[in-house]
Amino acid sequence: MAAVDISPAAALHRRATYPTPTAVVYEGQEFSAAHLSRTAVELAAGLAEQGLRRGDRIGYLGFNSVTFLQTLFAAAHLGAVFVPVNFRLAADEVRHILTDSGVHTVVVEEGHRELVESVLDDIPARRHLLVDTDPACPAAEATAAVWIPLSRLFGADRPTREAVPLHDDDLAALMYTSGTTGRPKGVMLTHGNLWWNAVNVDSMVDTRSDDVNLAVAPLFHIGGLNALTLRTLLRGGTVVLRRAFDPARFLSDLVEYRVTSFFAVPAMCAAVARVPGFAEADLGALRSAVVAGAPVPPQLIKDYAEHGILLQQAWGLTETAPFATYLPAPLTLEKAGSAGAPMPYTEVCLTDPVTGARIDEADTRGEICVRGPNVTAGYWNNPEATGAAFDEAGWFHSGDIAHRDKDGFYYIVDRLKDMIISGGENIYPAEVERVLAACPGVLEAAVIGIPDPKWGETVLAVLTCAPGKALTLEEVRDFAGRHLARYKLPTRLMLVGELPRNASGKLAKAELRRMAENP
Incomplete structure (x- = not known):
């Protein structure tokens, strides 16, 4: 039987043929799925004209934006590999990522241009594209000839092609995480990894095809991108996209757009709870408030529960795309502090960090290990790190220490690697x-x-x-x-x-x- 095409670009193009709600609300603008699909196809044609081919890497350095999403979908359309770069990094770190990934093309927002210019002589990129198509971005200034305005790559005057069929093992993205050896490692996420996480989420979280998802967490993080944002776009819902997090605006967006879901880290939720008017805000539409990235303080859980919102804790890493465990909303209070039970299509176990022996007893600490179709294939150009992270049975060793209660729910208690x-x-x-x-x-x-x-x-x-x-x-x-x-x-x-x-x-x-x- 032929492999099923799970390309996100093809999924977006299919959505564009049906009457669905607005796909993206971004800084005062609304974008339909048809617009997003058409511009992604145009950008793909422009990138192909600049020499980007299947398997090539394309880096992106900028804040959350529609251009970020267009670049991701254009890369998928060509079968290229998307490399989102943390916009908070220093020049040394950006140099390492762009060099290690071997990017063919880099797309940069004004505001980050000078940083990239400082490392241009050291990186392999052959094409340097400067965003000048987004009024919410800083205006592009007069620049050196090395920069090509991104606007030149859009337009219907180039021949287009069908989206490249993509399957489970095709590389979708390289997402860099800081390494214990002092250098970021490129986590290889396949299209299968991204797709199976969506299946896990839709199997456990109260997600629907007409969701309104508030996307404020950085999209260069796997949580911001693939916890809820990508699946909402491809399934027919609306993503309210903000360039950065502002607690007061986050709260007003929840009310104004009748937001049904969001992903956030605990510090963001705590900041929103401190906004004047939080207790009186009408958040009745919110069904799925997924929180991960750090332990959620019990008091924060209580504060939101008193407002009728059950924070749903999850645990995972970039390497698990992102979720391996999830705590359903009805158990938020009963299992407060737990990161939940394994996702349906993901295996989780505990092992002794010294002997590697499997731990089956309840309430016994061990290293939490993960196996499943959402787990990374390994680290880019780093077989040593890949070999150290996976055992012979295919279990990925997370480096986090946890215990499991008698009901099978996990509690993250420490970090083996001192992260x-x-x-x-x-x-x-x-x-x-x-x-x-x-x-x-x-x-x-x-x-x-x-x-x-x-x-x-x-x-x-x-x-x-x-x-x-x-x-x-x-x-x-x-x-x-x-x-x-x-x-x-x-x-x-x-x-x-x-x-x-x-x-x-x-x-x-x-x-x-x-x-x-x-x-």
């Missing part, structure tokens, strides 16, 4: 430590996450310095800010004479946390 989650952003200490160690006057550097009332966690840098050198937090942030995104910068600094180590000479981060609690 810090700040406002939904993943921060790996090794990456920050690598930069801080190069700071003039620093002898050794260690980084841990400490509790933060706003962001969940924030970065604490613990440094030993050369004799007579006493760095300030401002000096450390100034140096690190040249190499790291701002959300990765330390917000607290502790200077010590010696870093604590265990008997084998390894850094004792548990002792660092104790020191942070009792400075």
Whole structure:
């Protein structure tokens, strides 16, 4: 039997043939599915004229926008691989991603142009496209000849082609996550990964074909893109798309557009709950408020429940596209703190992080492992990292520590790899430590996450310095800010004479946390 075409571009084109509601509401503009489909086909033709072919990588650096979606669908139309880049990253990080992925083409919004220009000589991109088609973006300024205005690639004067059929194993996107070795890794997500996540979501979450989804989380994150946004577009619903998160506007959008679903991280939900008028707002249309990216505080669950909204917790990673577990709304209060049970088409288990043995007992901590059609095929050009993440039975080892109750519901309790989650952003200490160690006057550097009332966690840098050198937090942030995104910068600094180590000479981060609690 022939493989089924699961191309998102083909799905969008099919939707465009039927009378459906507005596909996207974006910063005061409305776009039909027919418009989105037509412009994606035009852009695909323009990209093909610029030499983009099946399997080539196309990078995108900018905020949430219709252009982001057009580029994604145009890439899928050609069978190219979409590489969304975190717009918060520093030049060193962007250089690594664009080089590692081997992008053929890069699409950049004004506002990020100068950053990309600073690394142009180091990246392989042969085509550099500057967004000048979006009135919500900063106006494109006079630029060097290397930049091609994106508007030149639109228009009906080029020959078009049918969308390339795409199947489970065809690569859809490379989404980069910070690596424990200090360099971001490219998570290879196939079209099957994206498609099966949608099947999982539609099997468990109260989603419908006429949903109104509020998309405010960054689309360069798998949660912002594939938790609800992509499936809403392709199934016939409306996506209310905002370039960035503003708590007051988020609340007003929920009311004005009668939003039925959204994906957010806990820090966003907490900020919305603090907006004046939250308690009185009519949120009766909201059915599916999915929250992930960090543990959800019990008080936040209670605050929303008192307003008639049951926050639905989920757990996953970029590597699981994104969800592996989900807590249904009726269990929000009964199982408060749980990240839920496995999705229908995803297997989840716990293993002993030392021996690798399967843990079947309830209430016993272990590393949470995932297997299923939504799980990544591995890391781009990184067989070592892929081999380390997967065992012989095909289980992906997440690095998160959890326990499972007697009813089969999982609770994430720790992170094996010491990852810090700040406002939904993943921060790996090794990456920050690598930069801080190069700071003039620093002898050794260690980084841990400490509790933060706003962001969940924030970065604490613990440094030993050369004799007579006493760095300030401002000096450390100034140096690190040249190499790291701002959300990765330390917000607290502790200077010590010696870093604590265990008997084998390894850094004792548990002792660092104790020191942070009792400075």
